[in-house]
Amino acid sequence: MPQTYVFDPVWEKETERLRTNEAIWDPGTFERLERLGVAPGWHCLEVGAGSGSVARWLAERVGPSGRVTAADLQTERLLPLAEELPWLEVVHHDLCSDELPEAAFDLVHARMLLQHLPDRPAALARLVRALRPGGVLFLEDTDSSTLFRTAGSEDFLQDVRAAGYGLMRQSGHDPRGGHVNLRLALAAGLDDVTAEGRVVMVRGGSDQARHYMLWLEFMRPRIVEAGLVTDARIDQALAEMADPAHHWLSQVLISTVARRPGAASARGAATAEATAGTEVANGNGNGSGNGNGEIATAGAGS
Numbered sequence: 001m002p003q004t005y006v007f008d009p010v011w012e013k014e015t016e017r018l019r020t021n022e023a024i025w026d027p028g029t030f031e032r033l034e035r036l037g038v039a040p041g042w043h044c045l046e047v048g049a050g051s052g053s054v055a056r057w058l059a060e061r062v063g064p065s066g067r068v069t070a071a072d073l074q075t076e077r078l079l080p081l082a083e084e085l086p087w088l089e090v091v092h093h094d095l096c097s098d099e100l101p102e103a104a105f106d107l108v109h110a111r112m113l114l115q116h117l118p119d120r121p122a123a124l125a126r127l128v129r130a131l132r133p134g135g136v137l138f139l140e141d142t143d144s145s146t147l148f149r150t151a152g153s154e155d156f157l158q159d160v161r162a163a164g165y166g167l168m169r170q171s172g173h174d175p176r177g178g179h180v181n182l183r184l185a186l187a188a189g190l191d192d193v194t195a196e197g198r199v200v201m202v203r204g205g206s207d208q209a210r211h212y213m214l215w216l217e218f219m220r221p222r223i224v225e226a227g228l229v230t231d232a233r234i235d236q237a238l239a240e241m242a243d244p245a246h247h248w249l250s251q252v253l254i255s256t257v258a259r260r261p262g263a264a265s266a267r268g269a270a271t272a273e274a275t276a277g278t279e280v281a282n283g284n285g286n287g288s289g290n291g292n293g294e295i296a297t298a299g300a301g302s
Contacts (some may be wrong), residue, residue, distance in 0.1 A: 006116065006171045009074040015215055018051040018077070020211035021112070025253055026053050028198050029111060029140065032255055033057065036136055041065045042106040045130055047095055048113035051077045056108075059088040066253060069105075071095075084108040095123050100130040107131075111140040112253075114178020124184045133262020137190065141177035142251040146199055149249040160237045163228035164219040177301025190258035204246035213241045 008014065033054075038044065040063045046055040048071070055070035055078065062068060064087050070078050071093040078090040093100070095110075096117055109128045117123050127137060144165055148157040165175050175182060182195040202208045216238060222231050229237075240246055 005189055006168045007218065011218060013217070015051055015077060017211065017214040019053075020207050021213060022051065022053040023207040024200050024202070024211055024250060025111065025140070026057075028200075028253065028255075029109075030055060030057055032138070032257075033061070033107075033109070036107065036138065036257070038062065038107060042108040043067045043069075043104060044109070045069045045071065045100070045105045045127075047071045047093070047108065047127065049090075050077055052081045054109065054111065055084070055088060056081055058109075059085045059100050062087070071100075078091065094144070095126060100126055102129050103132050105130050105132065105135055107136045109138040109140075112142065114139060114143040114181060115174045116172060118172055120177075120180060121184055121187075124181075124188060128188060128190065128260055131260040133260055135260050137185065137256075137258045137260065139181045139256045140253055141181055141243040142175070142253050143178050143197070144175040144251045146249045147251045150247060152212070152246070156246070158236065159241065160216060160223070160229055162209070163223045163226075164216065167219060167222050167226065178252065178256070181254065181256040185256055185258040188258075189261065191261050193256070193258040195254055195256045197254045199252050200250040202241065202248050202250055203244060204248075205242050205244040208250075209241050213238055216241070 007017070038058060038061045040061075042058075042062045043066060044058045044062060046058060046068065049055045050072065052070060055068055059066075059068040059081070066087060068085075068088045068092055069190070070081065070088060071091045072078060073091050073092070073094065075092050080090050082090045092203045095113070096119065108130055110127065114120050114123055124139075126135075127139075131137060144161070146167075149160050150156045165173075169175060178197065182193070194235075200208065202212070216234060220231075220234050223234065224231055
């Protein structure tokens with residue numbers, strides 16, 4: 001029977017894998033959040049918060065008059081953030097089964113999460129219900145077809161990519177999940193639905209390249225056991241990834257943005273006042289603000 005999630009959240013190198021993933025994608029995510037107008041006083045939900053870089057950015061942006069809820073299956077990496085930023089709440093949550101507070105957030109964001117889930121329409125419906133009318137849904141998932149494309153060779157690392165992603169698909173990962181998010185948002189009847197893709201040129205030996213090396217290290221036992229690629233070839237591929245002479249494309253990360261139908265949220269409408277120095281009302285919020293709340297008893301993927 002297939003696994004339900006590709007990666008092991010308690011793998012000894014999982015924190016490093018998450019942080020090197022942030023090194024690839026955070027700059028573009030932060031740029032898009034700025035464009036969306038995240039401002040003091042907003043209430044934001046980060047689902048599948050990982051090691052917390054996006055949750056931190058949101059908390060610093062909304063300030064003490066706002067609130068950020070960071071949800072994940074593994075909360076240990078997030079708890080220090082809640083101690084540092086009291087208006088950031090960490091919750092243990094499983095998007096596959098647990099409900100969220102309804103109409104509670106001005107922004108809901110999830111990156112590289114939905115493409116791992118078995119019932120994405122149900123997951124998206126939960127996220128939409130968590131938005132206030134007029135609130136923003138911001139989803140980011142990938143199309144892996146560009147990964148390891150390089151000017152040097154059509155075959156560069158394509159054997160390990162095919163082996164690894166083939167096994168990931170068996171574990172429920174959709175290598176074109178970013179396309180599906182757009183289709184789901186349109187089918188859900190959301191307003192102002194848009195999508196765009198971005199890629200990063202990765203240099204061998206960089207922190208960004210390290211992310212792909214960790215991906216291959218994690219997948220290695222399964223790849224070898226399946227007889228898809230030899231140990232010797234994986235050693236060679238890791239050396240190629242570590243070589244600064246090599247440059248390659250990342251996956252395409254597709255950003256889908258939409259709004260829940262209805263009037264704009266009160267806090268969103270008050271953004272101009274907030275940026276002009278007027279205090280934004282904190283609203284009814286959710287959670288006690290103790291930094292260690294709980295929405296439900298099960299966990300959420302990272």
